[in-house]
Amino acid sequence: MLTMDNKFQQLLKLKKLRSTALRLLVLKTLAGQKSTTSLFHLRKAVEKSQRISLYRTLKIFQESGLVHSISDGTRFPKYGLNYNLRDFSIYQSNHPHFHCNVCELTYCFPKLRTPDIEPPEGFQKRQTSLLLNGICPECLTETR
Numbered sequence: 252m253l254t255m256d257n258k259f260q261q262l263l264k265l266k267k268l269r270s271t272a273l274r275l276l277v278l279k280t281l282a283g284q285k286s287t288t289s290l291f292h293l294r295k296a297v298e299k300s301q302r303i304s305l306y307r308t309l310k311i312f313q314e315s316g317l318v319h320s321i322s323d324g325t326r327f328p329k330y331g332l333n334y335n336l337r338d339f340s341i342y343q344s345n346h347p348h349f350h351c352n353v354c355e356l357t358y359c360f361p362k363l364r365t366p367d368i369e370p371p372e373g374f375q376k377r378q379t380s381l382l383l384n385g386i387c388p389e390c391l392t393e394t395r
Contacts, residue, residue, distance in 0.1 A: 255279065258336050266315040273301055277308050278317075282336055286356040287321060287329035287348070316341075323350040323357040323382055331359045345379060351387035353394070358387065 253261065259278040263270045280296045281288055290309070297305050309330060312318040320328040333342050342361030350357045365381040386394070 255282070255336070262317065262334060262336075266317055268311065268315060268317075273297065273304050274308055274312075277305065277312070278332070281318065281330060281332045286358045287323075287331040289325075289327050289329050291327065293330070316344075319344070321348050321357060321359075321380070321382070323348065324384075325350075325355060325357075329357045335361075347381035347383060349383045349385065349387070351390055352384055353386050353390035356387065357382075 256275060256279075259275050259282075260270045262278065263274060268274065276296060277293060280293055284292075290305075293305060293309075294302055309318065309320075312330075313320060316333055318330050319333055320330050322328055333344065334340070335342060342359070343364055345365040345367075346359060346361045347363050347365050348357055348359055365379055368376075368379060370376050
């Protein structure tokens with residue numbers, strides 16, 4: 252059975268990316284979250300000297316399809332893994348997200364699909380994203 256570090260190394264190998272301590276740390280941090288992760292949170296996980304490399308790592312991860320970013324209206328993008336680490340299956344790339352207005356966490360719903368909506372004539376669509384806003388189950392139980 253593969254350890255989590257071995258799974259991260261396999262994921263990097265799958266994407267033909269070199270395995271470095273920082274890349275493994277970023278994957279470990281993203282995988283350890285129940286929701287998407289902000290750059291602020293990722294910066295706290297790395298040493299100050301590695302912060303420039305962190306930006307490059309996120310850019311490489313996005314370009315390779317390892318992670319995606321979502322704009323949830325909080326001024327700062329959030330990042331999430333695109334892979335299920337149990338079987339290395341890729342998540343639905345056009346899945347909706349849910350932003351909790353109480354705890355400010357943003358969740359991926361990778362098993363759901365964002366509807367394909369075509370704009371009126373004369374408009375050119377580049378991307379479709381769906382962001383649901385409301386209260387997450389954890390916050391709902393705390394407010395009852």
